[in-house]
Amino acid sequence: xxxxxxxxxxxxxxxxxxxxxxxxxxxxxxxxxxxxxxxxxxxxxxxxxxxxxxxxxxxxxxxxxxxxxxxxxxxxxxxxxxxxxxxxxxxxxxxxxxxxxxxxxxxxxxxxxxxxxxxxxxxxxxxxxxxxxxxxxxxxxxxxxxxxxxxxxxxxxxxxxxxxxxxxxxxxxxxxxxxxxxxxxxxxxxxxxxxxxxxxxxxxxxxxxxxxxxxxxxxxxxxxxxxxxxxxxxxxxxxxxxxxxxxxxxxxxxxxxxxxxxxxxxxxxxxxxxxxxxxxxxxxxxxxxxxxxxxxxxxxxxxxxxxxxxxxxxxxxxxxxxxxxxxxxxxxxxxxxxxxxxxxxxxxxxxxxxxxxxxxxxxxxxxxxxxxxxxxxxxxxxxxxxxxxxxxxxxxxxxxxxxxxxxxxxxxxxxxxxxxxxxxxxxxxxxxxxxxxxxxxxxxx
Amino acid sequence: xxxxxxxxxxxxxxxxxxxxxxxxxxxxxxxxxxxxxxxxxxxxxxxxxxxxxxxxxxxxxxxxxxxxxxxxxxxxxxxxxxxxxxxxxxxxxxxxxxxxxxxxxxxxxxxxxxxxxxxxxxxxxxxxxxxxxxxxxxxxxxxxxxxxxxxxxxxxxxxxxxxxxxxxxxxxxxxxxxxxxxxxxxxxxxxxxxxxxxxxxxxxxxxxxxxxxxxxxxxxxxxxxxxxxxxxxxxxxxxxxxxxxxxxxxxxxxxxxxxxxxxxxxxxxxxxxxxxxxxxxxxxxxxxxxxxxxxxxxxxxxxxxxxxxxxxxxxxxxxxxxxxxxxxxxxxxxxxxxxxxxxxxxxxxxxxxxxxxxxxxxxxxxxxxxxxxxxxxxxxxxxxxxxxxxxxxxxxxxxxxxxxxxxxxxxxxxxxxxxxxxxxxxxxxxxxxxxxxxxxxxxxx
Numbered sequence: 001x002x003x004x005x006x007x008x009x010x011x012x013x014x015x016x017x018x019x020x021x022x023x024x025x026x027x028x029x030x031x032x033x034x035x036x037x038x039x040x041x042x043x044x045x046x047x048x049x050x051x052x053x054x055x056x057x058x059x060x061x062x063x064x065x066x067x068x069x070x071x072x073x074x075x076x077x078x079x080x081x082x083x084x085x086x087x088x089x090x091x092x093x094x095x096x097x098x099x100x101x102x103x104x105x106x107x108x109x110x111x112x113x114x115x116x117x118x119x120x121x122x123x124x125x126x127x128x129x130x131x132x133x134x135x136x137x138x139x140x141x142x143x144x145x146x147x148x149x150x151x152x153x154x155x156x157x158x159x160x161x162x163x164x165x166x167x168x169x170x171x172x173x174x175x176x177x178x179x180x181x182x183x184x185x186x187x188x189x190x191x192x193x194x195x196x197x198x199x200x201x202x203x204x205x206x207x208x209x210x211x212x213x214x215x216x217x218x219x220x221x222x223x224x225x226x227x228x229x230x231x232x233x234x235x236x237x238x239x240x241x242x243x244x245x246x247x248x249x250x251x252x253x254x255x256x257x258x259x260x261x262x263x264x265x266x267x268x269x270x271x272x273x274x275x276x277x278x279x280x281x282x283x284x285x286x287x288x289x290x291x292x293x294x295x296x297x298x299x300x301x302x303x304x305x306x307x308x309x310x311x312x313x314x315x316x317x318x319x320x321x322x323x324x325x326x327x328x329x330x331x332x333x334x335x336x337x338x339x340x341x342x343x344x345x346x347x348x349x350x351x352x353x354x355x356x357x358x359x360x361x362x363x364x365x366x367x368x369x370x371x372x373x374x375x376x377x378x379x380x381x382x383x384x385x386x387x388x389x390x391x392x393x394x395x396x397x398x399x400x401x402x403x404x405x406x407x408x409x410x411x412x413x414x415x416x417x418x419x420x421x422x423x424x425x426x427x428x429x430x431x432x433x434x435x436x437x438x439x440x441x442x443x444x445x
Numbered sequence: 446x447x448x449x450x451x452x453x454x455x456x457x458x459x460x461x462x463x464x465x466x467x468x469x470x471x472x473x474x475x476x477x478x479x480x481x482x483x484x485x486x487x488x489x490x491x492x493x494x495x496x497x498x499x500x501x502x503x504x505x506x507x508x509x510x511x512x513x514x515x516x517x518x519x520x521x522x523x524x525x526x527x528x529x530x531x532x533x534x535x536x537x538x539x540x541x542x543x544x545x546x547x548x549x550x551x552x553x554x555x556x557x558x559x560x561x562x563x564x565x566x567x568x569x570x571x572x573x574x575x576x577x578x579x580x581x582x583x584x585x586x587x588x589x590x591x592x593x594x595x596x597x598x599x600x601x602x603x604x605x606x607x608x609x610x611x612x613x614x615x616x617x618x619x620x621x622x623x624x625x626x627x628x629x630x631x632x633x634x635x636x637x638x639x640x641x642x643x644x645x646x647x648x649x650x651x652x653x654x655x656x657x658x659x660x661x662x663x664x665x666x667x668x669x670x671x672x673x674x675x676x677x678x679x680x681x682x683x684x685x686x687x688x689x690x691x692x693x694x695x696x697x698x699x700x701x702x703x704x705x706x707x708x709x710x711x712x713x714x715x716x717x718x719x720x721x722x723x724x725x726x727x728x729x730x731x732x733x734x735x736x737x738x739x740x741x742x743x744x745x746x747x748x749x750x751x752x753x754x755x756x757x758x759x760x761x762x763x764x765x766x767x768x769x770x771x772x773x774x775x776x777x778x779x780x781x782x783x784x785x786x787x788x789x790x791x792x793x794x795x796x797x798x799x800x801x802x803x804x805x806x807x808x809x810x811x812x813x814x815x816x817x818x819x820x821x822x823x824x825x826x827x828x829x830x831x832x833x834x835x836x837x838x839x840x841x842x843x844x845x846x847x848x849x850x851x852x853x854x855x856x857x858x859x860x861x862x863x864x865x866x867x868x869x870x871x872x873x874x875x876x877x878x879x880x881x882x883x884x885x886x887x888x889x890x
Contacts, residue, residue, distance in 0.1 A: 006498055008540035008753045011524065014492030016537050019551070022488045038811045040789045040818035043467045047459030047570050048493060048526070048556055049514075053451055069494075071516035074560055079456065081493070081526070092461050095453035101836055103821055106464070111493055115519055125492050136821050140800060144819075147804070151811070257801040259808065308453045344485045355585060356702040359592070363704065366483045366596070373485035374589075376548055376581050391546055 013116060013124025025322065027339045029109055032129045035155045036107040039148050041131055044106045046088035052078040054087040057307050067114040081113040085130035085319060086304065093134050094308035102135030121293060121324045132317030139250040142280045142300065145316050149284055150263045156334050163295065166267035167282045171244025173271060179238045181222050187215060192271050199269065231266040247279055276301040288331040295328055296320040345372040345396045345432060346389035349380060352402035361400060368429035390415055396432050458561060458569025472784045474554055477574045480600050481552040484593050486576055489551045491533035497523040499532040502752050512559040526558040530575035530764060531749065538579050539753035547580030566738060566769045577762030584695040587725045587745065590761050594729055595708045601779050608740065611712035612727045616689025618716060624683045626667050632660060637716050644714065676711040692725050721746040733776040740773055741765040790817040790841045790877060791834035794825060797847035806845060813874035835860055841877050
């Protein structure tokens with residue numbers, strides 16, 4: 001045929017989720033929901049499109065200028081497909097300021113688009129758990145957010161050998177740059193960009209980058225000394241009234257008194273790319289030697305509501321993407337095999353039974369909470385029907401031919417054991433339920 | 446201040462979902478998932494962006510030309526924010542044809558964008574349950590899809606007084622138009638559009654519309670006679686080899702033999718707007734006198750895969766939107782009050798207790814499956830703390846001051862009963878768990 005067919009590939013950098021992939025996602029998102037809700041966070045959601053200006057004002061330059069999908073709608077509005085969630089959270093908070101009970105604990109699980117060169121851990125469409133605590137400036141909320149982050153990973157069986165939460169503070173960082181390195185504001189800007197990429201770049205590239213921005217060898221050496229210092233030492237070198245220093249110190253004070261210490265460490269190289277962070281910032285790193293990279297990160301932002309209202313609401317939160325997270329789970333072998341199970345029963349069909357009888361049987365099973373499918377292939381040989389059920393990962397098949405029907409009976413077949421049992425027709429659902437319970441008990445003992 | 450603030454409104458025709466709204470959505474989508482899975486449907490998902498051509502070829506003219514959000518990406522690709530799901534389902538099926546176990550039973554819950562004039566039941570961003578059965582031509586699959594649709598509504602407590610499934614067939618419709626009304630292909634096109642709007646338009650407007658398209662009064666009267674005829678009578682007026690007639694007849698044959706009959710009826714005016722339907726089509730109507738309108742609809746499409754591959758896979762399915770559905774639930778009073786419950790515990794705080802003690806307590810509660818929040822307001826008066834918990838809809842508060850801590854105790858307060866009980870500090874979680882069980886038992890008896 002000379003016709004031209006459309007491509008069956010999903011758009012570059014996006015994914016199709018078939019049932020197998022979807023089961024894994026649903027499994028990990030449902031655990032994330034449980035953890036978030038155990039800390040009193042409530043789920044919210046906003047629209048996939050937001051006015052471009054919402055991002056232009058506050059998201060990082062790279063995101064807005066290079067990565068955002070934006071276009072003009074039929075009403076001449078400049079719209080963007082959301083590249084991140086925080087501006088939407090800020091808008092929604094501003095819209096109901098005064099009505100909302102503060103502090104607000106919100107989370108969302110949503111999709112985002114960014115122009116990216118697709119690569120491992122980075123795609124154009126990704127999903128993110130976003131979690132924010134708004135309206136609370138105390139360090140207890142910084143602690144809480146770090147605690148949620150750690151609990152999220154622990155809930156999947158991850159331990160301190162698998163990840164590390166690296167913490168720094170934007171204000172503290174600036175104070176150290178100014179007081180210890182004696183950097184000018186212009187130099188600080190160039191240094192921040194290099195520092196953000198420090199662990200990813202070869203040493204020569206890193207130095208080259210700094211020198212091109214006019215940073216002297218002296219200061220590059222000074223930076224190395226700073227990176228070698230523990231938090232306490234750096235705190236001693238800046239004025240004791242440094243707000244950032246106090247914030248970091250208080251946060252680590254709480255961390256050391258509770259169970260979080262083994263999961264957290266101070267890391268001066270954490271600055272985070274988003275422009276709106278103002279206080280403590282953190283990044284969770286995968287410790288898998290084959291996959292060393294930031295899993296996700298977050299921090300405190302003080303001025304975001306200011307875009308929408310003459311008001312200040314301090315917030316702290318993080319965004320946790322599905323792509324890097326799935327790499328993490330796979331890399332550490334944390335996806336349990338049960339995630340792939342399919343608890344659906346096949347109702348096999350015979351030509352000597354009216355089809356409506358199978359419909360009735362499947363209705364009855366469903367009413368008792370047992371999902372079922374009536375076989376529908378043209379080839380109705382029993383072997384073919386069982387093969388279909390097995391390839392679909394189903395655990396049971398029900399056999400009800402003309403003889404069984406007349407005798408008021410049915411046969412249930414356990415497909416993994418390849419055993420079958422006879423049951424009264426009207427007790428089929430109960431018999432499957434009981435046999436599944438037996439299987440479960442046997443697995444557990 | 447002279448600054449200009451950005452609007453806090455969501456983009457026109459889209460919604461912000463605050464926790465209260467989100468709880469309702471999560472509740473109804475989780476029931477939809479359960480029903481779909483009880484029929485053996487598996488969840489899938491595709492990207493929010495698809496190539497424009499995927500829709501241009503097969504979606505209805507109105508959707509593509511007037512309603513689709515589309516733009517050119519940085520790689521000069523003409524992309525659309527998906528206005529519907531079926532083309533994505535077709536693409537995903539085509540991509541794995543040969544690998545997939547047929548028939549495929551898939552569902553998805555996803556968001557879509559269309560340029561609409563926002564009004565009751567119609568928004569620019571909406572969410573839809575899409576459910577499709579692919580690779581099966583037998584009438585059993587048409588029956589199954591109607592059965593899923595009815596089960597979905599019944600799962601929410603809806604009965605036959607609240608909704609009706611109206612069924613027709615595209616091929617049968619054409620046969621009747623040609624054989625009984627003697628309409629030409631051009632006339633049929635114009636008539637279809639008018640018929641689709643027949644119940645929504647005043648009679649004069651409907652006639653005017655038809656006459657403007659050159660339909661004679663004779664044929665308008667003929668149409669009225671056709672609309673008055675039951676299925677059996679119309680079947681007698683067309684050739685007995687009409688495939689559409691046979692499909693409709695067989696489907697109603699099955700419906701009459703099972704429990705679906707009270708929910709379904711034949712309705713010749715159902716033609717459905719989407720161009721790709723080829724066989725049986727249906728529409729589920731809300732019978733609420735204040736909200737009479739189509740809740741959702743679907744039908745059989747035979748040629749959709751053909752866009753992507755030289756292959757034919759017949760499919761049948763429907764898309765069920767959240768906006769009309771929520772109107773339906775509210776209109777019939779089907780949202781139970783428990784949906785709004787918040788099972789989170791407030792941990793009250795005292796100045797004479799170190800904050801880390803409250804962190805430990807909340808960690809312990811969470812480990813036992815009890816979600817909790819540590820109070821964080823500046824005003825720490827007990828009354829203020831309880832008031833916060835009550836306004837958040839929380840059911841319990843834990844009181845642990847310096848005296849309790851020293852004595853190894855805690856007090857749990859049931860906020861709805863305004864009663865409190867003392868418990869051992871390390872049995873707090875169990876005590877809350879037990880009291881909740883008591884409450885539940887009392888509600889049930």
